[in-house]
Amino acid sequence: MELRNTKYSSSSLFRSVDWVMVLLYAILMVCGAISIYAASYDYDHASMFDLSEFSGKQFLWMGISIVVGMSILIIDRRFFETYAYPIYAIVVLLMIVTIFVAPDIKGSRSWIVLGPMSLQPAEFGKFATALALAKLFSGYNFVLNKSFKNYLKAIFIIVIPIVLILLQKETGSALVYTSLAFVLFREGMSGMVLFAGLCAIAFFVIVVKYAGDVVMGITVGEMAVFIIIMVLMVGMLMFYCKSYRVGRNIAIGFASCGAIAFILSLFEISINGMIFFLSLICAAVIYMIIAMLHEKMKKILITMAFVMMSVAYVFSVNYVFNDVLEPYQQMRIKVSLGLEEDLRGAGYNVNQSKIAIGSGGVTGKGFLNGTQTKLKYVPEQHTDFIFCTIGEEQGFVGTTFVLIMFLALILRIIHIAERQRTAFGRVYAYCVASYMMFHIGINIGMVVGLCPVIGIPLPLFSYGGSALLAFSIQLFILLKIDSARKEFGN
Amino acid sequence: MRKDYKLEKRKYVIGGFIVVIVLIFIIRLFELQVCDSKYKQYADSNAFLRKTVYPSRGLIYDRNGELIVYNQPAYDVMMIPRDVQPFDTLDFCNTLQISRAEFDQRMRDLRENPSYSSYSQQTFMTHLSAKDYGRLQEKLYRFPGFFIQKRILRQYNHLAGANFLGNIREVNSRDIERDDYYRPGDYTGDLGIEKSYEYALRGEKGMEILIRDAYGKIQGRYDGGRQDIKAISGKSLTLGIDIELQEYGEKLMQNKIGAIVAIEPSTGEILAMVSSPTYDPTLLVGRERGKNYRELVRNKYKPLYDRSIMAAYPPGSTFKPTQGLIFEQEGIIDVNTLYPCYHGYINGGLRVGCHGHESPIALRAALRTSCNAFFCWGFKNMIDRRSKYGSSSAAFEVWKNHLVSMGYGYKLGVDLPGESRGFIPNSAFYDKIYGKNRWSANTIISVAIGQGEVLATPLQIANLCATIANRGYFITPHIVKAIEGDTLPSMYMEKRFPTVDRSYYDNIVEGMRMAVMAGTCRNARFGDVAVCGKTGTAQNPHGRDHSAFMGFAPMDNPKIAICVYVENAGFGATYGVPIGGLMMEKYLTGKISPERKYLEQRMLESNTIMSSGVKKH
Structure with missing residues (x-):
């Protein structure tokens, strides 16, 4: 009886494991190991499995990861x-x-x-x-x-x-x-939070990037953000609060004030931009309070809060950027926004990484033929900048392949998440998907020069036992939870 | 558990988010990897150090295989500013034995150079001594961005012939523009055959492609050196010059201003080409070149001015053989035609003086005595013979064309830069001065005796002498006899025939032989060699007459034709003849006979530079 049960459960495990995810995991891990071998390849040390080399160690960690992963699969669900x-x-x-x-x-x-x-x-x-x-x-x-x-x-x-x-x-x-x-x-968290988060990033980028040019007492960045806030305010009133009339009146008010300011500027009567925008937004907020007396209160209140927090945020951006962030962080952000080149300092990594990737062309220079990585022009080439090796040696074909594999893995995890019958399985799966998205987004964004340099590894690629083991554990626990989903219903 | 279908739709938001991010990345990668090709170049310039391998420059030998010019290695300190990292400046300065101030000055000079680029190699310091080189080589790893470039310097076994050898200098921006073979810091020939045979001497630069890592350390050769380009050594040149004769000529010409050109008539090879005063060719080698060059340019005797090919002198009486040839060719005279000479040519109120000799006189005797009147009469009979030519202008054009065919009035085409064309006027020239048909032979009679407007370079005079020695042809004179692994340009192999019939030359040869036996050139006699010669004494506006001589020997099967021209030295017989005679004797017998040593002594000790027209500053 015991025996039969075990046999049944192990064969059911074999059948119930999500083989698509296992395959994607295996493909990415093998690609990762090959990349590490290529990145740390030295003309003197040619053995892929030499334990004193990065690639040898990484193979060891791959083995450990698989053993740990298998153990997770046989632990009780x-x-x-x-x-x-x-x-x-x-x-x-x-x-x-x-x-x-x-x-x-x-x-x-x-x-x-x-x-x-x-x-x-x-x-x-x-x-x-x-x-x-x-x-x-x-x-x-x-x-x-x-x-x-x-x-x-x-x-x-x-x-x-x-x-x-x-x-x-x-x-x-x-x-x-x-x-x-x-x-x-x-x-179930409101989408407004994600939206606000996106706005915060966008406002930050705009304010910092265009902080240099001052027009009429206000920087171009701040002015642009204020105009965006005003447009969003009108949009939210019209489509989110469905207070069409209020939105329209505010829009007309903004437009006419803007037109008057423009005409005045033609006669060289200058207005302080900061006071102009702030008073416009204040007037709109006061109008919204009045409107609240006989309109849908809650949503207008949210809109109002959004507007006021946005304005406060704009004022805090410069403070945060200049006084909270470390100088090296400021420099990294400036480099990624294209404000500074600093090819010898903060910009060096990203510049060399772009050269490595860009020089790969469509099909790459071929396995072990990358010069940028072999000759150590890209720092951290086997850890955070491992993607460079793929870009240089495998070209656009290779980088696109890896990206699509990652995309497939994440979408598969989301698919698995949604087929879970328990909140436990679903939430866990979404956590794994979120981590994966963040790591890939930030790491590759950094390597191709779209994000500031933030030192996080590329999952399953970057050299490092902890990260490989940790990602493997995350995925194998998910496999285990997913494989049990059918049993649960019985 | 109840499913919340409204919330489940949020998977599309989250999934859509990652799809958008991946799309952005793919677009970005497309831009970096497919659209933009500059990254490939950046990566190559990172990884590959293209090191130029300089070929050794061709060597230069004289006609007897004696090595004249060879190479010596020198070392330049180069730098690529972009690759320079902070280093111990004091240690660097001590190694090169320069002061800190000098170091700063050099860095400033580099940056101010218009061709400065932080990505390309810059010459920090040139011509390191072998000792400094050894010291620096040991420590070089401490100074990233600096490296040593091996160069060559020219060395000379004989301190003679600077005027035709020329030298080498660093290329300037014009050279680089003209010829994309050159890069800043390269060397190119300047003056002389170094310039005119630059294409053969320089060889082909090679290239080594080295792999360089991020720390500037060389990791090896790219593709095992299979992509390297080997440097091809420059071709060696063998000159027609006899370097011993050249040295002897320069010695005879010391303290004199002027030139000697000696040609082997049968080949057109130049045996010696002296320009005096000359200079030590080693002055223009190495670090002091710039300073020495400026000094030579400032020198009032203009040693850089190669008088043998650049100076246009009145040929004086050395011109008379051309006249004899033209008159014979045109049927104005025959060998027996007699003209009177009563101490000169007297016609139409005009008198051209002459010295005492028999009268009337025929062609050969006129050459022997250098009779002015004979050639003036001949000239008048030709130019004013309207029955034959129609006008003086037409006759003069015929006269001029004969001279041009003998190599006068235009560049001969010697293989050296800067040759002068001399001057032979045409009838239009006189029309302009005197008006059309307002001039006749007597107006311009002095050209008949090589005075007046006609000018010739010593090379042209020597070439005339070679033409006479050959009895009616010459080969364009040239310095270089053979180029290693190449053939000479055909113009230095082909015979050129002047428009005078070859049968007329024997009379001229006989006249010139008589001038040596019993005329103006007696001091050119030596041993039992049959020497032929013609003196020249050229009036000029700069002071004393120029002393000139042209001659060849032996009379039959001539081996050497020579022109000597000494500025402001008086009669042709005083300096031109002895120097010419000694040169021919030296070349033909290898020594100076004891009974002529006094002549040699006199020439070596004499100084005519004092009476030259060069103003004292």
Whole structure:
């Protein structure tokens, strides 16, 4: 009886594992290992499996990852759900310990050295947080939007690792957790939050990028953002609040004031731009308060809050940029916005990385023929800048292939998420998808010069055992949870 | 569990988000990898260090295989500003033995150079001594961005012939514009055959493609060196010059201003080409070149001015053989035609003086005595013979064309830069001065005796002598006898025949033989060699007469034809004849006979530079 049961369950495991995801995982990991071999290839050391070389070590880590992954598959399916909080607690504890025992490596205190290996607990914080968040949402009758307390609980789980990782001086890894906003969105958080987040990024970029030119007492960046805020205000009133009349009146007011200001400027009567825009927006807000007396209150209130917070945000951008960010961070942002070149400093990596990728052309220079990476022109070529090696040696064909594989993996995870019958499985899967999206978006964005340099690895590609193991664990837990979905219904 | 279908639709928002991001990345990658090709060049310029390999320049030998010019390696310190990283400047300066101020000055000069580019190699310092080179080579790894370029310098076994050898200099921006073979810092020939045979001497530059890593360390050769281009050494030149004769000529001409040109008549090869005063060719080698060059340019005796081919002198009486040939050809005289000479040519109120000799006189005797009157009469009979030519102008054109065919009035085409064409007027020239048909033979009678408007270079005079020695043809004179692995331009192999019948030349040869035996050129006699010669004494506006001589020997099967021209030295017989005679004796017998040593001594000790027209500053 016992025997039959085991046999049945193992064959069912074989049938119920999502082989598409396994295949995508395998393809990406093999491509990653080959890239590391190419990136660290040295004319003197030609063996791919030499353990003293990066590629050899990475093969070792691949083996460990697969063994750990297989073990996860044979663990009882209820294990992760049952022990989600203890696992989270252990990892959090490990992260706290790390802050105190980790040696300082290039300003970061995130590594625990265990003999020949070093581990980065922050990498394991991701799946632990995902499990804890999934556990929270799987609670009986837990609905995110039901109470504000539920939000606080979710945010609490997310913020703890962020704070701990920031204390380890790993800003990049900490930022990864912000991607969990997608999970909250999927579970009912208002789309306005995501929208506001996008606006915040856009406003930041515009204000910083066009901070140099001043027209009529206001920078071009600020002026552009104010105009965008005004357009959004009118749009929200008309289409979100459905207060067509109010929106129209404000639009007419803005347009006529703008026209008057323009005519005055023709007669060389200059108006202080800052006062002009602020008073326009104030007038609109006052008008909205009056309108609220006999219109749909709540949505207009949200619009008003959005407008006022946006204005406050614009004023804080310069402060944050100049006084909160470190000078090297400011420089990285300026480089990515094209404000500075700094080819010897902050811009060096990105410039060499663009040269490496750009020189690959359509079909690339061929395996092991990349000069930029072989001759060490691209720093961190086997870790954060591993994508350069693919770009240089495999060309546009190779980079597009890798991107499409990643896209397929993420879409597959979303597909798996949506077929889960439990909130636990779904939330966990979305967490994994979000991490993946963030890592790929930021890492490749950085390598092709679209994002500022933020040191986070490319999943399954970048050299580093912790990251590979952590991503493998994330994916194998998902495989395990997914493989059990049918049993649950029985 | 109840499914919330409204929330499930949010998967499209999240999925759409990542699809958009991936699309943006693919567009960006398309832009970087497919649209823009500049990154390929950047990557190549990062990884490949293209190092020029300089070929060794062709060597120069004299006609007897004696090595005259060869190469010596020199080392230049080069830098690529972009690659220079902070380094210990003090250590660098000490290694090169320069001061800090000098270092700063050099860096400033580099940057102010219009061809400065931080990506291309710049010459920081040239011509390092072997010792400094060794010291720097050891420490070079400490100074990233700097490297050593091996160059060649010219070295001379004989300090003679600077005027035709020329030298090499760094290319300027005009050279680079004209010929894209050159890069800043390259060398090219300047003056002389170094310039005119630059294409053969320079060879072909090669290139080594080295692989360089991000730290500037060389990792090896690209593709195992299979893509490298080997440098091809320049071709060596063998000159017609006899370097010993050249040295001897320069010695005889010391303290004199003037030129000697000696030609082997049968080949047109130039045996010696002296321009005096001359200079030590090693002055224009190495780091001091610029300074020395400026000094030579400023020197009032103009040593850089190659008088043998650039100076146009009145040929004086050396011109008379051309007249004899033309008159015979035109049927104005025959060998027995007699003209009177009563101490000169007296006609139409005009008198051209002459010295005492028998009268009337025929062609050969006129050459022997250098009789002015004979050639004036001949000239008058030709130019004013309207029955034959119609007008003086027409007759003069015939006269001029004969001279042009003998190599006068135009560049001969010697293989050296800067040759002068001399001057032979045409009838239009006189029409302009005197008016059309307002002039006749007597108006311009002095050209008959090589005075007045006619001017010739010593090379043209020597070439005339070679033509006479050959009895009626010449080969365009040339310095270079053979180019290694190449053939001479055909113009230096072909005979050129003047428009005078070859049968008339024997009379001229006999006249010139008589001038040596019993006439004006007696000092040119040596041993039992049959020497032929003609003196020239040219009046000029700069002071004393120029002393000129042309001659060849032996009379039959001549081996050498020579022209000597000494400025402001008086009669042709005083300097021209002895120097010409000694040169021929030296060349034909290899030594100077004891009974003529006194002559040699006199020439070596004499100084005519004092009476030259050069103003004292």
